[in-house]
Structure formats: structure tokens, C-alpha cells
Amino acid sequence: MRIKQITVTAAAIASLALTATACNSGSDGSSDLKVGLSVSTLNNPFFVQLKAGAQAEAKKEGVSLTVADAQNDASQQANQILNFTSQNVKSIIINPVDSDAVGPSVKAANDADIPVVAADRTVNKATVATTVASDNVEGGKLAAKTIAEQLGGKGTILVLQGTSGTSAANERGQGFAEGLKAYPGIKVVASQPADFDRTKGLDVTTNLLQAHPDVNGIFAQNDEMALGAIKALGSKAGKTVKVVGFDGTPDGLAAVKAGTLFASVAQQPELLGQLAVQNAVNAAKGKKIDSTIKVPVKVVTRDNVAAFTS
Secondary structure, three states: OOOOEEEOOHHHHHHHHHHHHHHOOHHHOHHHOEEEEEEOOOOOHHHHHHHHHHHHHHHHHOOEEEEEEOOOOHHHHHHHHHHHHHOOOOEEEEOOOOOOOOHHHHHHHHHOOOOEEEEOOOOOOOOOOEEEEEOHHHHHHHHHHHHHHHOOOOEEEEEEEOOOOOHHHHHHHHHHHHHHOOOOOEEEEEEEEOOOOHHHHHHHHHHHHHHOOOOOEEEEOOHHHHHHHHHHHHHHEOOOEEEEEEEOOHHHHHHHHHOOOOEEEEOOHHHHHHHHHHHHHHHHOOOOOOOEEEEOOEEEOOOOOHHHHO
16 A cells, blocks of 8 residues: 655644544534543653643544553553553554554554554554654754754764654654765764753763764754753853754753754644644544654744744
């Protein structure tokens, strides 16, 4: 079967919202529709926003949404999916801790004929009705272009990777590596996981700077790690070292505004949550949905940050 991929534009988003609202009003039984959402961690502002978007959409559609926090524990998330399956939910939304590890529990949902929607990260080795995610590969490319151009095409940089095994980390890393091919004067001197965590971003950056004190830039695969890197850099942040993050979280955008974070590749987490619920509802009703929904990302710098924070 040919896989179809779409990119959600503002007009399409509005259309989707109107269609979903019209199709899912009380007359068709939506008020009895139960959906489970397992979030990788709620100790991260990005996923808190994703949850908020999902809850707002569920309320609008009259859907009962149960949210579970996996606390970055793949085994705990597997149990959550199995619990949802035994509770007779009509569909499940999963934001995987680990794209591979979640496969068996998603298969169990498949066997129970419960459609599964992947949010922000893909699910491997199992079937999902759709994956709603930012265009992480394109975002990685944009991050590479942004930092390389700011450095004038020459310099040495560090890369802070996200959690190993997540599609977001893999895709952002892939896009960044592809994007840097156009800038042979930029050299990545060290690349190390910091698990999308601010404290780990601080610790990893501190250690890497001891071995590479003269780097010109840092790419962090999310804003939390970027903020940790900024703390490690101290007065160098935004001056002799340019840091680029990913997500466009409130704290990240505040750092862009302050000039310590040069740029962030902004996602739209609330929209991701909203679209995940819309598609989970439609999948539960047996409606045809696209296998992949890509939500656009944008580079935010001090030049345009006001448009994202107003």
C-alpha cells in the first residue's frame, strides 16, 4: 500500500478542526468514546503543552481522555498501554519513551482491534493508524543551516543528542547531519546524548567543554538541553558560542529573547496534541486517515521571536 504523507497548513488545520467538531458532536455517540493517552514524560514543558492541546480537543469533542505519565520508563509505558487495552478504550494515543520498546504493547492493542495514534515520535515494529509529528528531519536541516550561517560557514561545534531510541532524536540528528554537508568548514568535534534533559545538558556540556574549550557553537536537539548548555557556557553563551535548540518552549523562547540562545526550531506541541485526538477519534470510528501528518517547524531568532511570544 502506498503511504501518503501530508503537511498540515493553517487552512488545513482549521478545516480539520471544523470537520472533527461537526462529525463528533453528541448525536453520534462521541460522549461515550474513551481514548487513552500515554505521554513519555510530563517532566518536560513540551509534553505538558502536548497534553494541554489533547485535553482541550477532547473537551471540545466530548471525548473522555485518560492521560498517563510514563515518566520516561519504557516498561511503565508498556503497562499503561496494556491497561488501556483492558479498559476497552476505543483508541490509544502514544508518545513513545522508546520507539522500539513500545512495539509489543502496541501489537497487543492491534490484536484487540484498538487503533493506535503515535504522537511526536514513531512506533516501530507495530501498526499505527497514523503518526502525528513535527517534521524533525527538516527541523534538523534548518538547525544546521542556522548555526552554520551564523558562524560564517567555519567553526567547531558540539551536538547534544536526545534520548537514544526515540525517533525525534534520530530524525533531528539525521537532518542536522544532512544539512551540515553543505558547510564543509563546520566540524562536529563531539556528539553525546543528554536525554532531552536540562540538568543532563548542563553536565554533558560542562564535560565536553573541558576537552573542547574553543568551540564556536552547540546544537541541542531540544530547548531543555540547550538551556543546560547555556548555563554551562556562562558568559560565552550568545557571544563567543552560538547555541541552537529545538522545540520553541516558553523557556527556550525567553532565552532567544534574552540573546543567550541564538535560535530555536519551534514546534507546535499543543497542535500536535489536538491533531492526535482528532485522528484518534476518527480512527475509532473507522474513518480513513492519512498514515503520516507532518506539522511544520520554524526557526525562531530575536528577529521574529515576538511573533511566537505575543
